[in-house]
Amino acid sequence: MTGDTMTPMERFLATVSHREPDRVPLFLFPTLHGARELNMPLTQYFTRAENIVEGQLRMRERFNHDCLTGFFYAAAEVEAWGGEVLRRDDGPFNSGRPVIRDPKQILDLVPPRALDCPCLEESIKATAALAERSAGDVPILGVAISPFSLPVMQMGFGPYLELMHHHPGLFEALMAVNEEFCVGWANAQIEAGATAVVYFDPVSSTTIIPRNLYLSTGLEVAKRTIPRIKGPTGTHFASGHCLSIIPDIIRTGTGVIGVSAEEDLTQIKKACAGKLTIVGNLNGIEMRRWTREDAENAVKTAIAKAGRGGGFILADNHGEIPWQVSEETLQAISHAVDQWGRYPLNWIDSNA
């Protein structure tokens, strides 16, 4: 962008240290749009690391945002456990029929090694290539589904909630194998060159479970898992609510949180109080029909509420820009950050 005086990595490090960089960092997460840029259907795009690398680099060049990722699709993790993936050309791949159909199967589960799974191996290759190509100038993000949230894909949402409530022993057994898998997968990405790992944990959000249940389940899992990941982590709730559990999240050792468009950034910023960096919270679903003015207003509002003092990265609230969002809208977001994201953010006072 026109007035940038820092590399994306310098900007990222300053903001997670709760200092003001040259401008607000922008993490767009255009994990799907690279396929369109390469004129390739998604079903072809997500077959080789080389496609992801090229797509990611072109997206960054086009939108001047501040991160890269070797992430393919979330369902790749359940594919590693023998699960089915539903592939499509108009959106993210999804997990199919659950791989755990009877809770008793949990006792026989053995965590797969990430590097033994072709689907994850390609992602590792992409991470390594991106790290090499960006030469330390751009943060490379790895992604690992939390051990606590992975069972939604492994066994289905309803059966998992019932497992949690009715079979605590099997629940703990599942967490034990999932923790081993998660730590191995996250560390493989760190070793390949990821700067940090996004710990994707939507089930821990208060949208999904009440805080008292989180305290005895998702929080304990995160407290056991995150310290074993050999690099910085950020916890993402995939547009689920987290305001009321921020003090608990801080105790997990994570440094960043991805927050919902449905929660107020002013309150989130206050609750994070220099202890967590906020990522969010543009509404990716509404973004499909944004005009240029809508994009500018959304960017300005988010920056005005959470930008001051660093500790804020502008992004969508789900961790992935929907396929249906146009490149023009992404460009408009990027331009708005260039215009309104320059520190010091003095325009906020004059607009007040």
Next chain:
Amino acid sequence: MCTQKRTIRVKRVSHDYAMTVDSHKEQFRDALLNMNQDAARELLMQTAGALSPVQRLEHLIIPALLDIGDEWSCGSVALSQLYMSGRICETLLDELIPEHEIVRRDLPTTAMVVLSDYHVLGKRIVCSVLRSSGVDVLDYGTAEVDEVLARIAEDHVKILLVSTLMLHSALQVLELGTKRNEAGLDFKIVVGGAPFRMDEMLWHEIGADAMGYSASDALGIIEELAEGIE
């Protein structure tokens, strides 16, 4: 604070009856929110002397489920509480209220589906609430658009509820509506789920006939649509 509390219309009843309902309603709701099936069962059994099975359904179970659904849409209750409440009520209905005593509501044939997606929790919640409220729902599970249309024609469905979590699944409703019209089928489409809450214009855009914010909206929407269906 949830401001969407609905008013439950209770028929004019005796003082003792009203006292029993009032004293147990909140406790029953709390037992559900705490996901405590034993406590919920005990409360229903305590009212057995004062309330008939159908009265327990009409004045304890249904209001509690609707309240919890409303609180979910306000963000003060979690999805797991909503889901487990529905499951507990289904179990207690089976245990405590004989099938023949549940008054089935006279409503158009209704079915529910998730399009091309295995995220079926929302569907299960809505089905639980409706069945606990005496509404029969055909559960089509996860299905593709063409398969849904074939089943609708076969079952003479008049209202289709579509539960969604993923955006692509929500957008398939557009195709569903177009093919419905091409096939000359006559049924209403009601949508609900995360994409529709995140973008309140989306259900208009994809041509749905109605949108529910929560499982607790489903019964009211079906009753409203039923008025316009011959």
